[in-house]
Amino acid sequence: MDVPARKVHIPMTEAVFYILLCLREESHGYNIIRKVEELTDHEIRISPGTMYGNLSKLEKDGLIQFVREEKKRRIYCITDLGKDVLALEMKRVERLYRNMMEAR
């Protein structure tokens, strides 16, 4: 896998993690914001500046790709590279979780 992409994106911010997670299905920024709210019991609300900046950065780095535009909203989808990076991050979080439970 592309080493720079891994270096730059792992560990991920919560916002980037949820963006990649949601983009396993095609979606646009505001839809992701609402979905993340649902997933986290309204605890995490990604702000528009953060969302826009992250989407451009992820697209530039090839982790997501632009699919089409719908009513002035850009729809994206995760790429194979994005899936690989997300899988690696999930592994890291799993390890974190495992070790946390052992320490409890």
Place this chain on the structure above:
Amino acid sequence: MKGMKTELHIFTIADWEKEEQYLRKRHREGWKFVKVNLPGFYHFERCKPEDVVYQLDYNQEGLEHKEEYVQMFKDCGWEYVQDLGGYCYFRKPVSEMQGEEEIFCDDESRLDMMRRVFAGRYWPFFILLMLLILPNLSAQFQNSDADAPVLLVLSLILLAIYVWVAASFGYRYWKIIKRLRK
């Protein structure tokens, strides 16, 4: 015209937080921000005093896809007011917020914005300094004309302003980095 006013206020390129607070304060006093022109003329109109949060984003790429960019903020309840010199002005009334809201929700993206300002505004500014002021300064030192001291002082004042702006930006950048490392 009654119910309108214009104020001159100069903010340096790294002072967007002060500018946000300034606009919020005016709105609370009953002056709604209408527009700003260079070098810093802020136009206001009379309104009902209200607590409205103002936020600036610096995003060249967003401005290239302005419709989609503005739409995302609109979806989140942020009204787009205008853009100037790469900065976009957004506002949202506190009454429509759930708790404290900002256009950025983590330090990583705040830092990204600083990087964009740095790349877009700061480097050109710095290179200009190197090309204009420094050669000028050294020329003044060797100049023996009667008005040379005046020019020298002027160049030094300019240099001091540049250094001050550079230092304040560096300091803010360093503060965010420090917070991130905690």
